[in-house]
Amino acid sequence: MSHEASESDLAPFLRTFQRLGELAQRQLEADQARGRDPLVPALEAHLGTDPRGLAVLTELVSPLRVVDADVAVERVVAAHGGGTLLGIGGGDQRWHNGLSEILQVAGQWGQYPLGPVDYTTVPTGPDSERATVGFGLHLFHHDGVPVVLLQRGGRPQFGSPPQLEVLAAAEGVAPAVLGEVREAMNTHSVLRGQVFTFTASNYEPGAGGVTFVRRPAVTAEEVVLPDGLLARVERHVLGIGRLRAELAAAGQHLKRGVLLYGPPGTGKTHTVRHLVGAARDSTVILLSGQSLQLVTQAADTARALQPAIVVLEDCDLVAEERSHHSSSPLLFEVLDALDGLAADSDVVFLLTTNRADVLEPALAQRPGRVDLAVEIPLPDARARRALLDLYAAGLPFDDDVLEEVAAGAEGTTASFAKELVRRSVLRAVERGGDVDDDDLRTSLEEMMADGGALTRVLLGGAGAVPGHDPAGVAPAGWSPAPGAAAPGTAATARGSL
Structure with a gap:
């Protein structure tokens, strides 16, 4: 093929490609004329400068606190005189790009025009919910400086976590905005003072959301324990919190761990329900089964929303004694969570187990991890x-x-x-x-x-199978260690669940 023939074959293609570009530009202009306003000019008019030249500061938000972020952003914007909320079009592709990429593509090709704001309904309690911003741009002024804040609710199926992205026309303003949002998230958290558990994500390791639980109502009269034992547990779980100011002033630590142990079915969970119901002002995080793997997130949330109680039901499932042959990775998370709390954190780790004998000694015996261990044995x-x-x-x-x-x-x-x-x-x-x-x-x-x-x-009864003792009742010849009570000598909580 000659050089002249190659050029003659290429010329029709180039004319067709040029025609395609012209049609695309006309379509963009037609869309804008029908109300699909371009994104970049709108932000440039607000910021007073081309947004594509500004750095974007991004902060990830825990999936557990999407509602808190929505409430916080709303309050921060209102505190600075209010603003305008805009949406961005472009379909699912928006979730694959950061704000900087969206602005670059929108400026060149018009792929991301202004559009409606996306909202997602999220629970805020056992019987309440809130429509949160799923994808939207907040345009407002922070102490006179124009700010753009992109709020994303997250789409785990696209690998896009909840996050906030901030543009500001002056240096140092974006970090200040995010600092105010973080403070407002803790001050006005919808989780504060509620009882809830975490749900695991279907798309990635970690928590995927929150399930709220009604606070139980179990009175002290419905719990039968040996004389003085319930009062002792209440003093450790609840009383320290009531005296937090005095104890802190005296240099005493507030974080604490309580272990309730005993045979299955004796009422450990029922006792926990009483404590949770009595702690009306405490944030309570319930972990059991698969959610035990989220103990690190629970500790972080409890620290932010203290006073708080973290309940680990059947902690022996993750905290069995370490050996050369076996070890639970979750055990180390439990230990790190207990050790990682500051001494002045008003946070209680309330653990239950049917098998205190196999618990990791570092968890069950070391002060500062578990300060009080109480047996809930078979009822007399x-x-x-x-x-x-x-x-x-x-x-x-x-x-x-x-x-x-x-x-x-x-x-x-x-x-x-x-x-x-x-x-x-x-x-x-x-x-x-x-x-x-x-x-x-x-x-x-x-x-x-x-x-x-x-x-x-x-049902947790004793002596059901010859040679087998599921309830932990002492065999013949058993003698307790000095200061220990023999199993089965104390009463139990009423109404085990």
Whole structure:
């Protein structure tokens, strides 16, 4: 092929490409004429300079605090006289580019015109929610200096975290704006004073959001423990917080750890529910199961929203004693979270476990990590009777029969008592009559029989399987260490969940 032939073949392509560019420019002008205003001129008019020449300061926002950021930005803008909120068009591509890239592309090709503001509805409590800015530009003045703040709610499916991006026409203003936003996030947090847990992200490691929980209402009268024990726990969990100013003035640390241990079903969770309900002014973060892996985020949030309580249910799942053969990576996060709190942090780590014997000694014994360990053992006869009174309230059982059944249920738990009453009522419903003392006696016989061994294991009862002691009741010949109480000698909390 000759050189002349190559040029003649290229010429039609170049004319076509030029025509395509002209059509694209006409389309852009037509879109702008229909109201798709260009982004860069609008920001330039506000800032008094080309925004493409300004540095962008970016701050990531935790997915747990998207609502807090929305509230904070709104308050900061209002505190400086209010402003204008604009949206950016361009579809999902916006989530793949930072503000600097958006401005460059918008200035050259008009790909990101002004558009409607994106909003996302996010819970703010068990029964409330808020429409937060998902993607929007705040134009306002900070002490007379024009500022542009891009607020993103985040799209984890696109790898785009929640974040704030700030442009300012004067040096030092962008950091000042973000500093005010951080302060307002903590001061006006919607999480403060609430009870909630974290949900894991479906797209990346870490927390994906918050689930709010109604604060439980469990009175002290509904919790039966050995004399003085509940008061001792309350003094450590709640009393230190009430005296925080006096203790801090005396140079005493406020952070603390409390461990509730004992067999399954004895009422550890119920005791925790009482403490959470009584701590009306505290922020409470509940971690259990998969959410235990988010203990670092929980500690950070608790520190920011103190006074706070972090509850780690069944902490033995992540905090088993280290050995040369096995180790839980989450154990180190628990230890780091406890150690990382400043001494003056009014934060309580409230842990529960069924297996105190396998807990990492550094977690269970070292002062400053866990300061108080309390056993919630199997209920004695007095506590078993109290549990029957609680669950059988309003049912026509004779007092003598309740005493008899309480004595016959030795080695069982609060969960066992609850199920015993339910089965008694079920027997009466099945025969079409009213529940009576015989129903209660028969249900006890069935549940205590050899055939009900697995049931007692599942409900936390003792001695269900020969040679197996799921409840931790002491074997023959057992003697406690000096100062320790023998398992099973104290009462339990009423109404285990």
